[in-house]
Amino acid sequence: MWIDNASKIDMLAYYPYSELLMDIIRDERMQPLTVGLFGSWGIGKSTLLQILENNIKGDSEDKGLFCVNLNAWIFESYDDAKTSIMESLLKELQENKNFVKKAGTEITNLLKRIDYMKLAASAVKTGIPLAISLATANPAPIMLSLSKTAWDSIIKKPKESLNKILDEASSFKSNYVKDAESNSIVDNVRLFRNEFAKMIKKIEVKNLVVLIDDLDRCNPDRIIEILEAIKLFLSVEKTTFIIAVDERVVKYAIKEKYPLQSDDSTDISKDYIEKIIQLPIRLPELSSIDVENYLMLLVYEMYLGDKFQSIVNKLYEDGVLFNQQRITSEKIEDYCKDTNYKSDELIQLRNTIVNIKNVVADSLKGNPRQAKRFLNMFLVRKKLACIYFKGENAIKDEVLAKLMSLEYINKDKFQELYNWYQESTVGIEKLEKLYGIVSADKIPENEFSSWNDEQLKRWVMSEPKDIYNMDLSKYFYISRDVLKEKTYSLDMLTAEDKETIEHLIKNREDAAMQKGIISKVILLERERKNNLVKAIYELFKKNTLGLVTLAILFDLDSPSRYDIAKTVIRVSTKTINAAEVGFLQSMYRKDADSMKPCIEELKSKGKINATKYNKIIEKAMK
Structure with missing residues (x-):
């Protein structure tokens, strides 16, 4: 660092x-x-x-x-x-x-x-x-x-x-x-x-x-x-x-x-x-190419020590630093080919910088101090991901770099992206829609109009473009210090609790089996129970677990009812089907105060029609 x-x-x-x-x-x-x-x-x-x-x-x-x-x-x-x-x-x-x-x-x-x-x-x-x-x-x-x-x-x-x-x-x-x-x-x-x-x-x-x-x-x-x-x-x-x-x-x-x-x-x-x-x-701000070069040079400065000054001298002699020419790793290594300097750490970090420098350069506002801080935070979060999720390949460098770039460009938009992710069942539907709009270069006056900014549009179109199809839970988890609402990753569970989740997924259609599993979950000590409940919310959001699981949890765990109702509102992006109406009925019958706002919101969003709405309310009251 x-x-x-x-x-x-x-x-x-x-x-x-x-x-x-x-x-x-x-x-x-x-x-x-x-x-x-x-x-x-x-x-x-x-x-x-x-x-x-x-x-x-x-x-x-x-x-x-x-x-x-x-x-x-x-x-x-x-x-x-x-x-x-x-x-x-x-x-x-x-x-x-x-x-x-x-x-x-x-x-x-x-x-x-x-x-x-x-x-x-x-x-x-x-x-x-x-x-x-x-x-x-x-x-x-x-x-x-x-x-x-x-x-x-x-x-x-x-x-x-x-x-x-x-x-x-x-x-x-x-x-x-x-x-x-x-x-x-x-x-x-x-x-x-x-x-x-x-x-x-x-x-x-x-x-x-x-x-x-x-x-x-x-x-x-x-x-x-x-x-x-x-x-x-x-x-x-x-x-x-x-x-x-x-x-x-x-x-x-x-x-x-x-x-x-x-x-x-x-x-x-x-x-x-x-x-x-x-x-x-x-002193002028650095251009995007200047920032890219600076990021690359920082890597070699860390590993070359006293030999690094001679590399900079050669870059000056060749005029590379003055003509908006990108400095490649091959160029630097050609200058020091007679020096035994390489290490696994340098190669790994060099490759990382090569992958991310063009993504992040535009977000650092031509500021070398921001470049250093970005790299330091990038390495901190990458290391945290390795520790949390047990492995060097737990996350992809280019995805982490792209998300951090948005955080640096506009923290409010980073929060908005996270909110979109929380609302989605598969991928990030709104980001995919935004990508299509930016690709067509036509941003209408609607919920996406605040993204009509050149730097934000360049971010949307930067690689990797398809992050809207990826599971970003790990990335948001290691960035939770800047998010207003905490996120959660299934990788945080113990081996025993992962087995519990696997049993829930395996028996997602068997209400009796699910009730037996959840009845044991709510008796666990508080931290383990909370982690498992968060995991259930995460899987419901991804449509891996259905509304039946939430209905059983709602029935057995009264302290969680308000959060469960909020989860149903936030995650339900598709129309509620006939089977799910029955689960909502049972939840409403158990706690009308917690569920009434949820049912009203689903109706206003068009997720349930008037007939289903009346069915839930009327039958629940009988």
């Missing part, structure tokens, strides 16, 4: 983007610069940042580049993300011995200035004017924001602790409060930028490249704080910030922070982004 992390190997044909960014980074005329690497969730932004970071660190042409990779999400829990990201960047620089040697004092002073900013933020939160507080050396605002640990220290050593707070306040005053007319916020920004720019100059880098990932996971306030920290404090000469983010999330954050005041107000989100992001680069 595959971990949902950024990949160090480029399987998404992002090499041109990384080369483009490298050219931009090397161009001193473009500094300072903030690049927006825009793309939807799961499109591969983190992978591209990983590739870019590796390129910068391994750049043999220019050793003057230095890269720092920051994950914005780690600042989510901080009260002030603005100072946190600044502090994190400086601490990364402080870990470089060469930088410390050249500008250690400057880095330390900048970190102290950030500490002062934190004190200011804490004081402001108390509601006491900071300038007045510090001008009078009053430590109250700072003290009111102290943590429990700090207060414990004050209690143990009050004199030393209070003196320390006064010293901090005095230091803050000397650095930030110039006079009564001074605007300390503007001073903070200006002083920090100036000192940060001097520090960058002293460490002698040609470009400090800061990669920021997962910004779109933060809440709106944090997103704005981080963007403003970059714009106001950090974007100076010889710096490039590359921010990987979903542009839609940033726009939402801006609208939350600066909502429209009236219907006539201007939406500032576009202008705001343009003020901070000088160069937007948008």
Whole structure:
């Protein structure tokens, strides 16, 4: 299986983007610069940042580049993300011995200035004017924001602790409060930028490249704080910030922070982004062929290990990744024919992917993360089927893939398909009818009109086309976590209970024998009894057992009567015959309250006519 992390190997044909960014980074005329690497969730932004970071660190042409990779999400829990990201960047620089040697004092002073900013933020939160507080050396605002640990220290050593707070306040005053007319916020920004720019100059880098990932996971306030920290404090000469983010999330954050005041107000989100992001680069969604290739490459990545990079290199050299050409297993194996890499697991998984990739590619919305998750879930469900149903061939890969594709395309339609299956006696009649309609390319305004969607129609026509003729109970059973109503499989029964079912089927026309068998079933412990009752419903749905079995169960097991009546309504798709009228009469006589809605529904659906309806009601009441 595959971990949902950024990949160090480029399987998404992002090499041109990384080369483009490298050219931009090397161009001193473009500094300072903030690049927006825009793309939807799961499109591969983190992978591209990983590739870019590796390129910068391994750049043999220019050793003057230095890269720092920051994950914005780690600042989510901080009260002030603005100072946190600044502090994190400086601490990364402080870990470089060469930088410390050249500008250690400057880095330390900048970190102290950030500490002062934190004190200011804490004081402001108390509601006491900071300038007045510090001008009078009053430590109250700072003290009111102290943590429990700090207060414990004050209690143990009050004199030393209070003196320390006064010293901090005095230091803050000397650095930030110039006079009564001074605007300390503007001073903070200006002083920090100036000192940060001097520090960058002293460490002698040609470009400090800061990669920021997962910004779109933060809440709106944090997103704005981080963007403003970059714009106001950090974007100076010889710096490039590359921010990987979903542009839609940033726009939402801006609208939350600066909502429209009236219907006539201007939406500032576009202008705001343009003020901070000088160069937007948008990653496109993968095409269906790209997704197919990605699925195939994921298989070989799992088994080839370190050798896999050379395969990707050869695909690049041959231009296969750029020209919408499908990558075949034969092509990959030709590249590594001299390597002893094959295993039974690889061959089996490779064959599976070959069978399913064209079915599923269209459902994954051009998203590599979805592709990984699809494969992982596919393997999980396949393994569950092997465990539940005792065998590698318990289900067919292509059928599982097709059903999962519908689940990914539209979960409501997957639920609808399951409902159709539950209503059918043999196969899925409505799906077969839908297939005929889609084949004729004429979907009328009826119950199938909601399927008049290109992606859904492609799903209907994808292989295997005839799943409407298949027993899908096992597939729905292993997918029951996403279904509103649980399904059931006969393979879940114990060997002994399977024999009971076989006896019921063998004696389906012998009411006396069936009554004897069912009378024993209802005396079993609850779980076994429930499993057998569900099996009876399933077999009735498939017309393997008749209404006589349900009538006997209805007679002997009063707690199940409501469910039995619902089963009769749901499953009866053909007209009730004369023999079955008698069974309905006996059931109605036993429990009219449970059966009355059932009989009414069958009449409304045309499954029983007025004569049979009256016969059931009148004779049952005698």
